[in-house]
Each structure stands twice: as C-alpha cells, then as structure tokens.
Amino acid sequence: MQVRAHIETMPPYTPIEPFEVLSARLGRAPDAIVKLDANENPYGPLPAVRQALAELPFVHIYPDPESRALRQAIAEFIGVPMEHILAGAGADELIDLLMRVFLEPGDGVIVCPPTFGMYDFDGRLNNANVIEVPRREDFSLDLPALRQAVHRQRPKLLFLATPNNPDGSLPSAADLDEILELPTLVVLDEAYIEFADPQGNLGRSLSRVEQVSQRDNLVVLRTFSKLAALAGLRVGYGVFPAWLMPTLWKAKQPYNVNVAASAAAIAALKHSDQLVEMVNRLIAERQRLAQTLARYPCFTLYPSRANYLLMRVQGIEAAELKRRLMVDYGILVRYFSTPRLKDCIRISVGRPQDSDALFQALDEIFAEVH
Template identity: 65%
Template structure:
C-alpha cells in the first residue's frame, strides 16, 4: 500500500496570505478599493527600471542560468561580498528549506525563538527535523541564557533568527550577535527587513551582518528583494554562506530555481538604488507617523518596530473581531492568537493615504465599541 512519509501526517500547514484577486472576489471590492496591510509588501511596487526590464524581457522562452551568474555578480558589487559566497533563490523561503534539507537528518533539531517567522519551524518539520522553542521575553528580546543552555543541551544543527524579527520588528544588537556567533552551531540570520532599520544607512548596510559568513564558518545571512525592492510576487532572494556549505547547496538546489523575470527585475533594482532607497526612507517616515497615530487609540498597544510593519496588542476585544471589522471595510491586516502571541494584529506600513484611512476606521470602530 502506498504511503506518505509518516512525519508529514502531523505537519500543520503553513497559512499564507491571499492576493488581491482572491480578496476582491470574496469581499466584492475592486482591487484598487482594497488596502492590503497584511503581508508586509511594498506599496510602491517595483522600481521604474525593474518594470522596464520586465516589459522588455527578451529570453522568457529559454531556461534561466542555473547559477544566476548575472544576478550574483550584481549582488557581489552591491554587497561587497565575493560572488562565490552568494547563492540566489526563489525568495529567501527557498533557501531556508534548502539549507535545512541538507543539514537535517530525521530527529535532528533546530532552535528558534518564538514568536517569529513560521517558515523556520514548518521547513524543519517538513524535513523530518524537530524544533526546540525558547520563547522571547515579554518585550520580545531573546532569552539568551535559556537559548545558550538549549544549544549545549540539545545540540541543534542550526539556530534561526530574524533581525528585525517578524512579527514584532525588534533588531538584534551588536553585542547579542557577537554572543550568538560564539555558539557551537550554525547561526542563520534572516535579514528580510534589515533595509528598514533606522541608523542602518540607506538600505541597512551599516546594521547588516552580510559579511559575517566570510569570517565565520557558523554564520549564514539571508536577504530578499520582496520587501525593500517591491518584488514579492516574483520570488527572488539570496544568501551569503560560508565556503564549506556551498558545494552541497549547489548540488541540492533545483537547477532553474530563479526565473528569468525575477532575475531581470532584481538586477534592474540593483541599478535603481536611489529610487528604492527613497521609497524605503518614505516607509520609515510613515512607520513613525503610523506608530504615533496608533498610539492615540486607547484600545491598541502598538510596539515600536525596525521593520515595515507594526505589531499591536488589542486590549478591549478579540483581535479576530477587529480584523474582521477592518476586512468588512476593505482593510486587511494580519491576526495572531497563539500561545506566544495572544490577541495581536500586525499592520504593514503602507502609503500615507492608507494610514489615514486605517486610522479613521479604527477610530470609528473604537467609538462604536464604547457606545455599546
């Protein structure tokens, strides 16, 4: 009798965010009437040069370069990192899965610090691994002492951490990173939102650990074009890896994993950094404004963030009720109610007009609640 691998029987599915066309059909609103603040997408979209590259795509009928050489060369110039240490993927998500696929044997462990990005645990379990969870403190900082003890007790193959973290937007400081790097395991830093961090330069350069894998054999750094470059729909990311991992990664990856459209748009984005840096600066400014506006609402407790989203605790009602009330108004946000994150909404930073509409609706919903 044919059977599925036993470890997959208990694997909970990952819950993705739905696109405009699905939301449009479900709620009976045209896509331009929807304010989509649920997936940390860039509301300004791709840069003009990226759109031009897509409009003039020449070789869509030819398989892409299996080594993504043109993209990796452009990334090497952008990062100041040797091309040989760079691997491109169909989003950083693919690289997380690929890395865990080559590291984990059945029963091997990874260590994470929830609440955090759900794909770390999902991909570990998909690859027959086990997940050790050391919860964050109430202020979302890492419990470094407990994590360090878990590293020496359970010997995880990798520790996966996002900086800034999703969903709270907290950034790992230099002292924390230095301590993490001393641990006898692979430290995987997911920098999907590093470009939005304050005091990090135009695009997070001063805060990134992107060169650490050149100096340390136990550090991997992952980044993506989805957020800062507005290419979420094209799925293109990259990682910088220590030398010892690369031969196996190259053997294990799918041969044509980065498609020609994604590669062309990413390369064009790297040639349009002034435009994209200004958009990132706009989102940083709007994040500060949105935080101030959300702080005026007595039933929400927003948390300062270094990413392009703000996490809010809902104080006076179930967060799901508030999420559904916003959806009825055509505004979509992310909802959390888990053992590690109870009764929270995560709101992506949009354009100023998106924030204005959101706040007006939230004020009305607050008034409605008090009048009952």
Template identity: 60%
Template sequence: MLSPSPRFNDFPPYTPIEPFEVLSARMGIPMERIVKLDANENPYGPSPKVSKVLASLPFVHIYPDPESRALRERLAEFTGVPVENLMAGAGADELIDLILRVMLEPGDCVLNFPPTFGMYAFDTRLNAGQVVEIPRRADFSLDLERVLDAVRRYRPKVIFLTAPNNPDGQLPLPEEVEALLSTDALVVMDEAYVEFTSAGGRLGERLSRIRQVLERDNLVVLRTFSKWAGLAGLRVGYGAFPGWLLSVLWKAKQPYNVNVAANAAALASLQDLEGLAQNVEKIRQQRQELFEQLCAVSFLKPIPSEANFILCKVEGKEARAVKQALMQEGIFIRYYDTPLLRNYIRISVGRPQDHQALMDALRNLEREA
C-alpha cells in the first residue's frame, strides 16, 4: 500500500493568513469594509508604476529568465552587493527552503529562537532537519548564554535570526549578531522588515547587514518586496549569499521561480524608490501614533516595535475573545495562545482610517468590561 514518509504522520502544518475574498465570504462583510491588520501587509499597496507595467506585460506566454538577470542587476545597484552574490526567489520563503534543502542532511540541527517567524521551523522539518529551539526571554531578547551553549552542544548547520523579529518587532543587539557570526554555523538574517526601522535611513540601508555578506563566509541576508514595496501577493524576494553557497543554490533552484509579473513588478518598484519610501515613512509615523493610542487601552500592553506591526499583551481579557469581537466589526488582527505567547495579539500598522475603526471597536470593548 502506498503511503507518504512516516515523518509526515505528526507533521505540524503552517497556518497561513487568509485573503480579503475568503474573509469577506466567511463573515458576510463586503471586501471594502474589511480592515485587514493581521498579516503585516502594506496598506498603501504597490507603486503606481507596478499597476502600469502589469497592465501591459508583453511576454506572458514566454517562460521568465531563470536567472532573473535584469532584476538582480537592479538589486545590485540598490543594495551595493555584486550581482554575482544575489539570487531572487518566489518570496524570501522560497529562499529559506532552498537554503535548508542544500545545507541539511537528515537529522542535522537548525537553531531557532521562538517566538519568531514560523517558516524557519516548518522548512527545517520539511527538509528532514532537527529544530533546536532556544526560547527568547520574557522581553523577547535572546538568551545569549543558552544560545551559545546550544551551539556547542548541537553544532547546528544553520541559525536563523530575524531583524526586526516577528512578532515583537525588536532588533537584535549588535553583540548578539557578532556572537552568532563567530560560530561555525551559517547565520541567515531575515531582514523582511528592516525598511521600517526608525534608524535605518530611507529604506533600512543604515541597519541592513546585506553588504557584510561579502566579508563573512557564514552570513546570508534575506530581503523581500512583500512589505515595503507592497508586493505580498506577487511573491518576490531576494538574498545575498557567499559565493560558495550560491554556486550550490543555482544547481538546486527551480528554473523559473520568479514569474514574469513578479519580476516586472519588482523592477517597477525599484524605479520608484522615492514614492515607496514616502509610504514607508507614513507607516513609521502611523506606527508611533498607533502605539500611543494602544497604550491608552486599559486591557492592552503594547511593545515598542521597529517593524510595521505592534505586539500587545492582553490583560484582563482573553486575546481570542478580543480577536473574535473585532472580527464581528470586520477588523482582522492576529492572536496568539502558545506557551511563549500566552494571550497576545499582533496588530499590523494600517492607514489612519483603519486605526480609527480599530480604536472605536477597542473602546467599545472597554465599555463592556
């Protein structure tokens, strides 16, 4: 009898966030009334240049460039990293999977610091690796002593570090990054939200470590167009890699991984950096305004964030009940009820009108208490 590998018998699936049309149909609420603050998407959408280029794609019937050459050349200008060290992917998610596919043998260890982005553990298990988790402290900082002890004990092949981290939005300390880079493991820094950092410059260039890949044989830096450029639905990301690793990744990569629409949209975004940087700055400003508003809600304890979302501890109520009450108003947020995130919610930064609807609903919940 045919059957899948037994390692999938208890395999935990990844739980994705659902799109507008699914939420609209489920709740019976028109899509235009939905306030979607659950997936860290950019509320301002892509550059107008993207809509224009997508309306006139000339070669949809032809396979895309398997090496994404035009995109990588433009990314080299944008990042200061040579084209020879860059690879584009169907979102940074594809690159995470690809790295693990070429780095791991069955049973090899990957070091992970939960709570953090769930795809690191998911893809490690998918590629028959062993996830070694060193939980963060209560303030979401790394427990560096335990981390380095785990490095000595388990000798991980790969270490994942998100900067800023999801779901708390905090940056790792420079000394923590340096300590990890001093190990023999491949350190994969996921900078999906670096463009939103307050000290990162126009689009995160001051804080990004992407150029350090040229100096560090054990550093990979991943970036994405999903957040700052508003291209989450088109799935396009990229990474900077040391030469020894990239030569292997080219062998293992699916040949046509970045489709023609995603490629064109990414190129158009890179032609409108000033316009997109203005959207990023609006999100930074609205993050601060939203944080101050959430601080005034009696049952929420928000955590300062350097990303485009704010994590809040719910006190005196159940986080799940808060989420469900907001859903009834067409407002969607993320909630957590795990050992490391007991009774938390995460709210993506939206537009002023989104925040007004959210705050009205939260104040109604306060009055009902």
C-alpha cells in the first residue's frame, strides 16, 4: 500500500500544544502557565459569547452549509456584501481551500519567508511548486524579486500575511498597490489587521477588504481567533471576487463551520465595541512589552503591528531561553529553528500580569547568566 509520494516525503507542520497537554507535560496547573506562544487572545471570549454558547439551541442539527447568519453579520461588520464572503473553520481552512481549487500538481505558489508556515505546508500538501521570495533582513518585502518571480514563474497564487507573522511588519500601501498589479491572484492574510492601527478602529483604515469587490485578483482572509479570542472554535472568513465564489461553494466541505463557532462569532460581532476595547488593551500592552523588553541589552526588537513581538537574542541561545522560560517558569514563547530565525524568540502580547511574570523570569535568568 502506498500513500501519495509527495505527502510521504513532506515535513509535518509543528503545531502548538493546548493548555491541557502542556499542563500534563510541565506538571503545572493551566492557570500556572503563561501562554505566549501562539498569538492567542488571552482575554478569552466576551461574556455575550459565553452566554450564546451556553444557550445554543440546535446542537443536534447540522449547521447551515451557507453560514448565512454569520456571513450577514460579517458583511455588516466589514461593509462588504455577503455574496463575496465565505466562512471557514479558521482562516487555515480557506488557505487550503484556495490551494485545492487552484493548483494542479506543480503549479506555482509564491510565499515570502519568514512567514506563516501554513502557506508552505498547504502548498506542499497540494503538490504545488512553492516558490520562496525571501524577505529582506528587516523582514520587508523584496519587491524587485517578487516582481521578477511573478513574471518569470507565472505562479497561480501569491500569499502575503499583512501584518506578517512572525515579525509583525506591514507592507507600505504603495508596495501593496504594486503587488496587486501583478498578474497573479494575491491572497492577503489579514489575521492580525485589527491590531495594526494604533487609532483602535480595528484596522479599518489599513485593511484591503473593501477593494475585493473592485478587483478580480484579490482575496482577503480574516479570523476570529485573534480579534475575538475564538481560536479554539476555529472560525474565520475570506472575502473573494464574485467570479470565484461558485467554485468555492462547490469545493468546500458542506458543514465546515459548526454551530458553536458560528453562534460565538455572531455574538462577538454584536458587541464590536467590546472587541475594540479588548484590542486597545492589547495594543497598549504591546507598547509596554516592547518598551520594557528593549531595555534588556541582549534583545533587539522588531517593530510590530500585530499581537506579538519578535526579538533577536544575544548572550544566551534563543532555544535555551525558550526552554528555561518553559521549564522553570511555565512561560511559553515561540522559537523557530529555521536558519533566519534560530536566534529569535516570538512573544505573544498577553495581559499585563503575563508580561510582569515574563519580566520577572527574565530578570532572574539574566541575573544568573551575567
């Protein structure tokens, strides 16, 4: 018996572990773990969301395959007609769906690493030719290289996280405009856009979501995982040009968004004022976290427009720092062993008490090292 050869040889995705698994592994209660490794929203769902979940009426009935109520609520929230919107089990599902409907084996997909690992993973899973156009040293996009790659290799898709994960940078408006003129379908992954605007208007002035209906080659992906603290429920959405919608409807799993996820997302959108407050708290904490971490001589921080900070570490191995924080203090941060990031740590923005626990742990660790 033989599975498909390209899947047998591809490297697995390394997912992040949930509280209960970490708790057992570290021998710490979940509330003694500070989880800053997966860019989750530490405040958890709004009270109205918890209530909606507790009162779910039709769990025994399959969900609406068209997620009508949810898409209507999203349409009002982003100001785009629901005919352009498809909901998914997280933005992750929609990344894979796009690849499945576009890619024949060997077709090109452009990614700009270091970036979110699922583009590469899903590209390989779909037997695509994943074309890397690396970012510059400061994680900005290499526009000439991108232009050249698109013109030479004629990729079907180009994936771009705006802001980018893991560094939090956002391309300039001029760069994005230029990218949108390239002859390929551009997928802007706005998973963190709500954190990008310090004015606290949920990233509305920066999002490209309203341009989707005016262009044929733009897709925007969004998620409730970060904005509404619903990562565990798996719910996100994409905004697509009209010509693509019939194909997506045909190809998606019929009941891809479950009733709990849908009810939770709708309840969250009904209280968008509270979402703004939560996002503002995280933006303020990002600033405090960045200012305090910048005082440690061994850290070099990258400016971030998202709910995490990437920093370069000197004087101690980044992997060792991650390990010490985890084993001795129950503080989880993200380490990537890839050549470009092997001396970096990514820290999700938590609550003020989470940052304080981190500062204290760092002070103790560095008191020993120096």
